[in-house]
Amino acid sequence: MKISSNYEINENKWNEFIYVFFKDIEDEVYIHVEESSKDITVFAKNEVNEINYTINKMIDNQVEVMLKSSLLKLYNIAVPWGSLVGVRPTKLVRKLLKKNDYDKILKILQHVYLVSDEKSKLLIDVVKNSIDYLDKDTIGIYIGLAFCPTKCTYCSFPAYLKKGKYEKRYEEYFDTLLREIREIGSLCKELNLKINSIYVGGGTPSYLNHEELEMLLTTIDGNIDLSNLKEYTFEAGRIDTIDKEKLMMLKRYSVTRISINPQSFKDSTLKLVNRYHNLEKLNEVYDVAKKLKFDINMDFIIGLPRENTEDVLNTLEKFKDYDPENVTFHYLAMKKASYLTKSKYFEENALDYILINNKILEVMKEKGYIPYYMYRQKSSSIDGENMGYCKVGKQLIYNIEMIEEYKNIISIGAGAITKIIKEDTIKRLINPKDPLMWVDEFEERLNEKKKVIREML
Numbered sequence: 001m002k003i004s005s006n007y008e009i010n011e012n013k014w015n016e017f018i019y020v021f022f023k024d025i026e027d028e029v030y031i032h033v034e035e036s037s038k039d040i041t042v043f044a045k046n047e048v049n050e051i052n053y054t055i056n057k058m059i060d061n062q063v064e065v066m067l068k069s070s071l072l073k074l075y076n077i078a079v080p081w082g083s084l085v086g087v088r089p090t091k092l093v094r095k096l097l098k099k100n101d102y103d104k105i106l107k108i109l110q111h112v113y114l115v116s117d118e119k120s121k122l123l124i125d126v127v128k129n130s131i132d133y134l135d136k137d138t139i140g141i142y143i144g145l146a147f148c149p150t151k152c153t154y155c156s157f158p159a160y161l162k163k164g165k166y167e168k169r170y171e172e173y174f175d176t177l178l179r180e181i182r183e184i185g186s187l188c189k190e191l192n193l194k195i196n197s198i199y200v201g202g203g204t205p206s207y208l209n210h211e212e213l214e215m216l217l218t219t220i221d222g223n224i225d226l227s228n229l230k231e232y233t234f235e236a237g238r239i240d241t242i243d244k245e246k247l248m249m250l251k252r253y254s255v256t257r258i259s260i261n262p263q264s265f266k267d268s269t270l271k272l273v274n275r276y277h278n279l280e281k282l283n284e285v286y287d288v289a290k291k292l293k294f295d296i297n298m299d300f301i302i303g304l305p306r307e308n309t310e311d312v313l314n315t316l317e318k319f320k321d322y323d324p325e326n327v328t329f330h331y332l333a334m335k336k337a338s339y340l341t342k343s344k345y346f347e348e349n350a351l352d353y354i355l356i357n358n359k360i361l362e363v364m365k366e367k368g369y370i371p372y373y374m375y376r377q378k379s380s381s382i383d384g385e386n387m388g389y390c391k392v393g394k395q396l397i398y399n400i401e402m403i404e405e406y407k408n409i410i411s412i413g414a415g416a417i418t419k420i421i422k423e424d425t426i427k428r429l430i431n432p433k434d435p436l437m438w439v440d441e442f443e444e445r446l447n448e449k450k451k452v453i454r455e456m457l
């Protein structure tokens with residue numbers, strides 16, 4: 001698409017938007033903008049259509065937004081999220097809150113960005129339910145274990161198998177992980193950084209054997225100041241890697257929340273994506289975790305291979321048998337690094353997403369959950385959003401911190417991404433995904449990380 005206008009267009013800001021909606025269109029489009037002290041009028045035309053519309057001035061960058069919206073109007077494209085293509089729409093609402101109340105923001109979303117009434121209200125509800133959990137005075141710590149018992153075919157995260165060269169150097173890898181925990185813990189104490197959340201993820205951290213798990217938890221407990229901690233999460237998402245003894249150990253070391261992730265309740269689906277599942281084992285782990293009074297998160301993926309709409313609805317119906325504090329629904333994203341993307345056996349399903357979304361809302365309302373967490377993916381199988389719901393007061397702090405990019409997150413381990421924020425500038429320090437490359441480059445990257453953290457914090 002070739003666009004000419006009397007208003008200067010920033011091509012970098014347009015590239016993503018044009019790719020999402022108009023990558024196969026080669027039309028020439030002319031857009032004319034007129035501004036008065038009170039409103040903005042946009043006129044757009046191509047070879048066959050033309051449109052014009054006027055909106056009162058409501059935001060600083062309104063012309064740029066209306067230029068995008070004018071293209072959607074010109075080509076009669078009506079989508080739930082309108083002209084919003086970013087993965088973090090809640091950040092927009094928080095930005096708008098500096099000068100507007102929620103009622104005005106609702107009008108801005110609907111009339112300027114062309115977001116549907118349903119999505120606009122959902123977005124504002126998410127912000128309302130999460131904004132009190134944002135805290136710039138503290139930091140979050142992420143610790144990632146880069147190994148799994150098997151590699152799920154949809155996964156693009158650091159998830160290596162303990163085989164071959166990785167098995168030969170596994171002890172070296174694990175010792176390096178413990179060392180980075182000690183180093184970062186010491187640095188946080190040196191800079192008097194207060195930590196309010198710890199998230200141990202992966203990979204699958206519950207893949208550690210009992211001795212390794214105790215070593216990890218002891219190292220965290222002995223080197224990271226937990227006095228300001230509000231949340232301590234440990235991913236135990238693979239039920240084939242968790243048992244009562246490990247759960248009791250996590251409880252002894254002050255872990256407050258765990259993830260138990262069914263992804264689907266259809267056995268054949270989980271076998272197809274190389275993921276172990278056993279309903280009896282799931283219920284056993286869930287019951288023990290409940291008795292130990294962990295907060296529990298459950299994840300589900302919508303759009304897994306060879307699942308139809310009825311399969312997804314059955315999973316949602318079976319979810320009613322459980323009562324976790326958090327539940328997250330992800331729409332399958334075809335990540336370039338996943339086996340699923342590279343394989344030939346996957347075909348994107350023609351699911352009834354409206355029916356599925358309505359069922360999710362019905363179940364969440366019936367069981368007393370509220371929306372608190374949202375992000376969108378560029379490669380999602382639909383133009384949708386991933387949603388986190390929780391019981392009132394059980395918001396998962398780390399999820400909010402991570403997606404809002406509002407506070408500093410110091411990350412440890414292969415594939416971990418540290419985000420340091422200063423004056424709205426985000427500095428990302430990315431560890432290599434491959435655990436052996438991470439080990440080989442450890443000294444250099446650790447020193448660089450320490451340097452940046454000292455300079456910026």
